[in-house]
Amino acid sequence: MRSMLSAAVLALLAGSAQAGTFNDLATPGAQLTGLSRNGRVAGLYGVDTGWRWAKDIGVSTIADFAEARGMNPWGQALAGGTLDDDGNQVAALAYSNSDLVGGPSVIGPWPGGLAQDGFLSAAFDASENGVAVGLAVDETGTYFAFRWSAAEGMTKLPVNRPQSSSRANKVSADGNTIVGWNDQDNGFRSGVIWRNGTALDLADANGVPVGEATAVSADGRIVVGERYFNTTTLKFEAWRWTEETGVQALGCLTTDFGCDATSARALSDDGNVIVGDSVSGGVYVATAWTPEGGMQLLADYLAAHDVEVPAGWTLQSGNGISADGKTIGGWGASSGSKNSFVADMHEAPPTEAIVEVHGTVEWNDLPEGPFAGIEVGTPVSMTFRATTVDAAEIEPGRHTGYPIVLDSFQLDAGGATDSLVPTAAGPLLRISNDYPMSDGIHVFETAMATQGQTMEFELFGAGSGPYAGGLFDSDDLDRINRTFGAEFFDKISWVISQQGGSFGMFMALDSVSIHDDVPNDDAIFADGFEQP
CATH class of the missing domain: 2.40.160 (Porin)
Structure with missing residues (x-):
């Protein structure tokens, strides 16, 4: 490696991020699904295609990789799927240098899994130390949440209703806390936290199950999600959970857009900036929540931090956020099609x-x-x-x-x-x-x-x-x-x-x-x- 570096000509000056930048990722039809800890790498989901965006490199297509759904904290690896010899999707991890390492690393299906509409498994997220989590189909055709590591292979995560479907959405940085959902008998989803081989069904102070758990902080202390029915507002709301506070509803938007439901998709390390979306009449708008400001339009939150959303853009969902909460990624409508963005609120960096x-x-x-x-x-x-x-x-x-x-x-x-x-x-x-x-x-x-x-x-x-x-x-x-x-x-x-x-x-x-x-x-x- 040294000879390669020594032979190179050191000519270009290193660039640095400017305050208040909005990056249009120019990926029509793609949805940003995750952002790395420092906000320098994003994964994007597209039909039968996986993309990776890097701040200094731009967007690249990952060969033989479909549906990038998440990533480890440092953007290596992306979690998603690839196609097996029979054309069924199976879970896989992909790297930015996948051409050098032989393409995506295949996790594979559950042994004897019964394919459902061409689907056997998919990875939804990955930890810093090589744990992947996601969704797979077993030999009976039932969907279930899984945990995978190179040492242990794929294992089923225990649930309190094993006859009902479940899925693992996200995992903490150390791989010890996993969050997702398990269907209730009535078809509604209950948020689940898995720790030490035990499934905890999340419920409010009255014991009413809350909906899907969609994200977890890096240290596993804070969990957020969606579809918590607030009996006061009669809305399905985003929620935030810690062991100390239990489930807290995050509210709906009080704007001209109206609000039928809100969802939390990603959170900063301290849990004090949460991004997601609000829907009314089938129309989505991107949201941000903070303890001081409550639920607000993401576009307004960015504007307050000196990031201007370009004309022609409508932000529809915030799906990723950096550890410090100062870089936010998501998707919206631009030039008549679905597109993805990364907004950076950092001040000029130190030298x-x-x-x-x-x-x-x-x-x-x-x-x-x-x-x-x-x-x-x-x-x-x-x-x-x-x-x-x-x-x-x-x-x-x-x-x-x-x-x-x-x-x-x-x-x-x-x-x-x-x-x-x-x-x-x-x-x-x-x-x-x-x-x-x-x-x-x-x-x-x-x-x-x-x-x-x-x-x-x-x-x-x-x-x-x-x-x-x-x-x-x-x-x-x-x-x-x-x-x-x-x-x-x-x-x-x-x-x-x-x-x-x-x-x-x-x-x-x-x-x-x-x-x-x-x-x-x-x-x-x-x-x-x-x-x-």
């Missing part, structure tokens, strides 16, 4: 990010310099800032080199310190995303202030396994905001070398953190955004 690395010495035979004699097991830390100013893109959204702010760099081991020196191209912090098959964090071999010594910091992120391609949803430095442990990487090389590598101090990685440098702000999303 610097802070990188913090922690580890321990695992081998050291350096004969000289500040680290000579540092013992095995000594804690090591490395901190520096990287800037987006004069950053160099090799491939938009996939690999960019960000200049390291030299006077911010310090590597410390046992109280001894050293720094880097200027190079012709930096030095650079390189962020690679799906390039070509994995994510990575790199500081290629760079001269240190101690003459004759160099440092290399190379992390290749999960080209296979449960975190495949799932470290970032783009290579945008100002949107990473995450801490990684060693388990996220297939290859780790953190070493200070001398005399062509004859001597060195090798360091084991404990964690690496990249987060925005935002004054007076917790840039790592204190409410559970970091990895533990």
Whole structure:
């Protein structure tokens, strides 16, 4: 990989998102079904087709993949289906680099499943650690909710009415909380939460079942859904649930559009921004809900945050939202056809990010310099800032080199310190995303202030396994905001070398953190955004 990068010409300046942008995805007939944590990747559902949108790349069709219905938090993988040899749809996961990995990864049907109108199974969502959930048909022709992992295969999720249909719609980031529905005997749907192999049917304070659970927060604490019958308003309303509050109706719209029912489709990590839709007389309009503003038109909510919906657009549903609630995706009507959008409400991004690395010495035979004699097991830390100013893109959204702010760099081991020196191209912090098959964090071999010594910091992120391609949803430095442990990487090389590598101090990685440098702000999303 290094030879590929070294041979590339670093010519293009890295771009950054502007405040108040509305992205028309220009995909007639497609509906956006999910948005990644940082809002840089979207999945789109179309008839017999799956699309993937990436902020720096645009829309691409995923070959041999149908009906992209959801995705893991970092946009790798998309959840949906593909066709088997008999032309029946079966559950599958697809990656942005699926051509390199042999196409979609097939989950398949339930053994002996009886196809219903060409359908055997479909994945509706995927977790960060490789758990997929969705809908399948068993040997009796009954639809059921499933959970799948590479280690365990497809298993039926238990329900309180196994004779009735069920479906799993979404899964938390860690795969431990799954939400969906199970039909009641009268045909109405009950929202269900699955935790630790147990199904919890959701009901209001009076014990009346609520409708379908459509989404869950990344940490599994908050669930939202639709079709809760409010006996006060006599409307079917969107709802929000936590263990502390129980089911809360989110209301209908008090506008000229009227309101027969509202639905919640997606929520921010803290559950304080919920997007969905409202329907009246068969006409849909996109909605947003906040604790302060209640239920409102999504177009009004965007306008209040300096995003103008272009003329000719009618927003009909909000279907995806970033972790911080500042990027919203959905679909509507544009130029006489169904189309999808992504609206970004972020202010101009910071120009610097802070990188913090922690580890321990695992081998050291350096004969000289500040680290000579540092013992095995000594804690090591490395901190520096990287800037987006004069950053160099090799491939938009996939690999960019960000200049390291030299006077911010310090590597410390046992109280001894050293720094880097200027190079012709930096030095650079390189962020690679799906390039070509994995994510990575790199500081290629760079001269240190101690003459004759160099440092290399190379992390290749999960080209296979449960975190495949799932470290970032783009290579945008100002949107990473995450801490990684060693388990996220297939290859780790953190070493200070001398005399062509004859001597060195090798360091084991404990964690690496990249987060925005935002004054007076917790840039790592204190409410559970970091990895533990």
